[in-house]
Amino acid sequence: MADLPQGFWSGEQRSLARVISLVENEMPEKDEILRKLYQHTGRSYILGFTGSPGAGKSSLVDSIIREIRRRKQTVGVIAVDPSSPFTGGAFLGDRIRMNEHALDDGVFVRSMATRGSLGGLAKTTKEVVKVMDAFGMDWIIIETVGVGQSELDIMYIADSTIVVLTPGAGDSIQSMKAGIMEIADVFAINKCDMPGADTLALEVNLMLDMQDDHIKWRPPVLKTATINRGEGIEELLGAIETHRDYLKEKGFFEARRKERTKNETLDIVNYQWQRLVRKQVDSPGRVKDLLDKVASMEVDPYTASSKIIEWVIADLK
Structure with a gap:
């Protein structure tokens, strides 16, 4: 029988890190640990942030964390990075942009390497989500490697998926190729202080207008910036909460989780x-x-x- 590290249930982040390492490294006791945790899951709300490399996802997630903590809620972050071709570890594992939360007991950031997995996520991402959920995090944020033809797995894990686009990067065209229109619950036009942000927002809205009438939820398109005052961050979290309320009111939230x-x-x-x-x-x-x-x-x-x-x-x- 595998025992959870002492301190896990009392909220010690060191114990959380140990359990995640056991799961991620697929140690023999992994299955037994996940069995024990299962009955304690289902309380966290899961966000997925995806978008092209360089879209500013890490900085945007950092700003969202700050807003969540301002509301006195806890958050776990899974930052899925490309694997090192030499060690297999997370290539960007230092998470420099999130260092300000390093001493915050209400925030836990974990970098995970894809280890060759397609879909933009590591194979054990779902299991690490369960560990953080059982630990008692109010929110769990997953930041993917980036969007591409095969990197859409986030929609099968997240309750709300935020697609991050940037002006001047051809994202409006790429989004149609990658099927982003189908996976996005909220669009964030990041770096909105750059030229072309209004045009990109207009293009995305026009594409949304062309969608079939049977689509019930129309993803909002919000403009954000993470420098200085952090423009649109509060509004972005508000839009996410509106989507969460919509899912629960319509019964989609429970249905999705059962199917998942x-x-x-x-x-x-x-x-x-x-x-x-x-x-x-x-x-x-x-x-x-x-x-x-x-x-x-x-x-x-x-x-x-x-x-x-x-x-x-x-x-x-």
């Missing part, structure tokens, strides 16, 4: 199954021999895969 739980269960089944198969593949024996025959085209992949499934099921009996 079902999908997560299937993901775990898939992962556990892959682990069983991988265990067979990595060991000398019939599976490895069969794969060698596939490689030499003596056996086709479809026949081989069916045979491997039969063997794994037989071994489980």
Whole structure:
């Protein structure tokens, strides 16, 4: 039986960091820890911040943290960074822009490396969210690597997704390519002190106007700036809260979370199954021999895969 580090339930951030490390590094006790935490989850509200690299996501998240703390609420931040090609660690793990919160007991920032995962998120991001949720954070913010064709996984974790765009970066065109119009619950036109901010906001609003009439929630488009007084930050958090209230009033919030739980269960089944198969593949024996025959085209992949499934099921009996 895996025991949680002493101090986790009393709010010690060092204990929180230890549990996250156990989960992220997929230690043997990980599954047992997550089982223990599960009944204590479901209270945090999860935000996803995504957008092109250089859009100012980290600075914007930093400003949102400051506004949340002004309201005396706690926040956990998962900053998903590109992996170092040499160590596999988070390439931008220093999180320089969020250093002002380092001594704040109401803020916990964790950098995670993608470790090769597509979708803009690390594979264990969902599990780290659960740890922070059980710890008692009011808000959990996930900042993704950046938006691209395959980096839309944030919509399957976050309750509200904020897409950050910047003027002069061609974001309005790129957003259509990446499918951002479908995942955004709120648009933030960041660095709005730069030329072209009004034009970009107009373009995004025009694209939203072209969406089908059946769309019930129309994402607001807000202009923000993080320098000096932090323009539009309070309004951005207000728009997020409005979206949260909308989801709860319409019953979408509970429905989304139930569907997410079902999908997560299937993901775990898939992962556990892959682990069983991988265990067979990595060991000398019939599976490895069969794969060698596939490689030499003596056996086709479809026949081989069916045979491997039969063997794994037989071994489980």
